[in-house]
Amino acid sequence: MPAQLADLPWLTVLIAVPAVAAALIWLVPALRKIARPLGMAVAVLVLIGTIVMATGFDAAGGYQFTETYTWMAQLGVSWAVGVNGMGLVLILLSVVLVPIVMLASWNEVVLPEGIKAEAAAKALAYRRAGYVALLLLLEAMMIGVFAARDLFLFYILFEAMLVPVYFMIGAYGGAGRRAAAIKFLLYGLAGGLVMLAGVVLVAVRSGGGEGALLLENLADVAAGDSAAVQMWIFLTFFVAFAIKAPMVPVHTWLPDAAGQAPPGTSTLLVGVLDKVGTFGMIAICLPLFPGASAAAAPVIIVLAILSIIYGGILAIGQHDLMRMIAFSSVSHFGFIVMGVFVGTQTAMVGAMLYMVAHGVTIAALFLISGFLTQRGATADMRTYSGMQRITPVIAGTWLLAGLASLALPGLSGFVPEYLVFLGSFEAHAAYGAFAVIGVVLSALYILLAYKRIFTGPVEAARAELTDAGGRERWTIVPLVLLVLFLGFYPAPVLDLLTGPADQFVAILGSAS
């Protein structure tokens, strides 16, 4: 990348473009009619911009594309952005998924009942514009949260992200959307408030002054406190992240939210937003509270293993397809959290790769399941039978996504899960030995669901349903390619992650 290009404020621009576009689409009536193509153009532009930026990234370096502007000087708050390999990969994941979700939800937004015919066209355009604007706003926040190098900026975005998702579930979701949206918000809010206390406690200890809340200035910020106090401050952050991730036992909001949200929203919610939880554990908890992280690690790992097994069993027990996928994610997040805290480089790389791979896999599962449930008008798996004969493309690609989810080698789920296994066992044989039960559970929930929906005799009532059409196929293609790419050639992504993994594992290692 030429020097003058490298000096551009890339990240600020990448955050500003979708945010401004969202505001324009929302506020300018003339733009509402072309909201979908316009939103798509912006999303693709952001994707291209991010890829161009990524080509200038040096995998061997630390934080890059850094910008730091003083924001609230007295409080030590800055607008500070920048990415290391992990942040870059997660931003790439976000900007890849947004246009895919946009394409998948192209016709998803429909009018609620009771709108008069003459007002329908306008109202529909308004609703669609709203969804596109929310998506773009969320994209801006996702880029921001993974790029934030200031604790306060991170916190603000972490909290603010709840708002667009709340509306995406509450206004555009299924029959039980309101309750689910509120539950989502309450959990998020509870976590956020606890974390706010933590942010305040950290700010107090930061010493103040310009750039006081920059993450790089906060390393081991509570070192002067007793171990117990350190632990309490650590927990304010960890609890917020564990709710977001979500870990057992604070996971119950996710199945409800994913069961009611539109599939595109679930994709971004589980695929990207929940990763902010595990991202925070790595980028905030470890460097700020290395001692407490190391001390809490054994308990957290037990909770993570519990999540793996409990989430898997619960996934087996679901009748609702979307809830099943949500519980499978609870299980998968267990692997990520375990990888973060066992303290080996292999497991840490695995956890980081897991975040990306799971984002891709879950996007494929949610979106393809969405194509099915929209056709069948229900997510209750028991009402389907023999769909492989009716919708072979949906069946085949769903199976591929499912196999990726159960970590079949050659697909996206395998390499990260394998690395977490190897690295966890290296730390303690019992970690690997218990977590490995997850491979049987994942096979059960995926293939039992496949059997229920796609095999057996064709049901007459559903025999007329059509297979995935052109737009839907173009949604699936990039996801399938990504699933295969991460399975067979994850090296380019791993190259970006090994450096940060080394760095964060070293923090944990020196503390314990």
Place this chain on the structure above:
Amino acid sequence: MTVTNLAWVLIAAPMFGAAVLLLAGKRSNAWGHWLGVLASAVSAVLAIGILVELLGLPAGDRASQLSLYSWIPAGDFSVDVGLLIDPLSVTFALLITFVGTLIHIYAVAYMAQDAARRRFFAYLNLFVASMLVLVLADSYALLFLGWEGVGLASYLLIGFWNHRTDYAVAANKAFFMNRVGDMGMLVAMMLMFASVGSVDFETVFAAAPGTNEGVLTATGLMLLLGACGKSAQFPLQAWLGDAMAGPTPVSALIHAATMVTAGVYLVVRSGPIFEGAPTAQLVVVIVGAITLLFGAIVGCAKDDLKKALAASTMSQIGYMMLAAGLGPIGYAFAIFHLITHGFFKAGLFLGAGSVMHGMNDEIDMRGFGNLSKYMKITWITFAAGWLAILGIPPFSGYWSKDKIIEAAFVGEGWQPWVFGLAAMVGAGITAFYMSRLFFMTFHGKARWNDGKNDLPGVEQHPHESPALMTVPMIVLAIGSVALGGVLMIGDGFTTWLEPVTGVAEHHEPVLPAPVIIIATLVLVLLGAFLAWRQYAAAEVPITPPAGSWLTRAARADLYQDATNETLVGRPGEHLTRVLTYTDTAVVDGAVGGLGSGAVGWGERWRRLQNGFVRSYASLMLVGVVLALVVVLATRV
């Protein structure tokens, strides 16, 4: 540029075939099956080319590695996609591609009436590619990729007709039981990485002699668990019988000749690990001995032709496993029997398919009889396989099975007697049930409705199958007759494998070899005679007789499903139900502090609905103000 450097094409050709067939869909209906055959044939020709090249090299130079690209470069852990070309992997590659191509050709005719034939060939190609990855891999990680790939192909093909729910269940059962074995594979790799820091064959095997015996034993047992899943060995054997739901070419290729023998390959390939772990080796032998008797007993009671053959497959792999557990003395014989078995069992299955083809897909042997009159080629080729599996000299099976029985009699203490006698008795039972199914199918009185008699069932007009089916059967029959003898000339096969299996010191069995050979033959002839008396000379009842308790137990696969259901299935279902209930009733409620669950929440908060965003915004504002106050206050 040598032929060996093209080894990646072995895998790429069928992989390409599978990809094209899956993507082209219905458009490839007209030519898809021939593309599948071609893809497999390309690999077969290439495999022969590699064999010829290796034979031209001195024995010590026949192993080479071909590194393709860096697969998982993750810092402390790193593994490449690399191929290991040595006598063992090339032997397998030949078996897979040669028998595979024959079965592809057979399936062109066998599946001609199926609307989704192209998809069938896509899966078959996927299988061949995965199986080649499995045997050519130079690391456990890549082997595992092939291992899971063949498992997937097996799942897809067992469930090929999954509009029948019981077939879909059979496919799932195979996958689930294999996943239990996969836990073993994964833990074995974790052990390797933790102790050696790598999962490459080269590194792991080089380090094995210096590794702690406890670690080696654990690794060996975990690998064995994986092998039990894939090879349907006790206690993970229950899926194989149900796997016969797949179309018969699948049963021949995947569930008889190749995939199910992968566990034996794994144990032999992992020789350096097992040699440092005598306990693990003993367990391998015990598993083999149990399974060979288990399969043989079940085989005696099955009236379903394919399920009887499946039980026999299980039993024969038990022999191979037993041999593989004996160490270097048994490795070559395990592989030798694996190869001859690959030929004669594939031939037997194709014969069974030919019988079904001529009999309106009838599979119950009590509805067969006297078919030798109508299907001459099927009868003769089947007879070749039958004599081979019985171990009648000079048919192929004699050479390989006899060697395993002799090797089982080697050792000290109780072991040679127990294992040797188990293997010998197993041979006698094998002779009984294989003769039983041969006579029931091809001899005795016809027990099917020919339109003139008043027997039940649809009217049958048995006829010989087309040449596309009979030619592969003839080729495999020739192998069943002669392959064993040919490979034994000058100990050619064992010498060929020596660079991999090591040179086995010669040990005398506890009984003189001629005594073992003759005693085995006597038992075999006795078994065959009993079967002839009961199923050829006497009349076979069309409805199965009630039978003794042993017959009933064997018909129920020695209660394997009931056992699994009681020990794992039902407790698992209960646990799932209880947890699903408590998650909503207890965890959700407790965490929220509200016992009423999501619905109640919604109702309660509905009133706040409109003002909610505002109150949230103000909450955030309060938070920020609070932060400001605290920070400013403490700074003063």
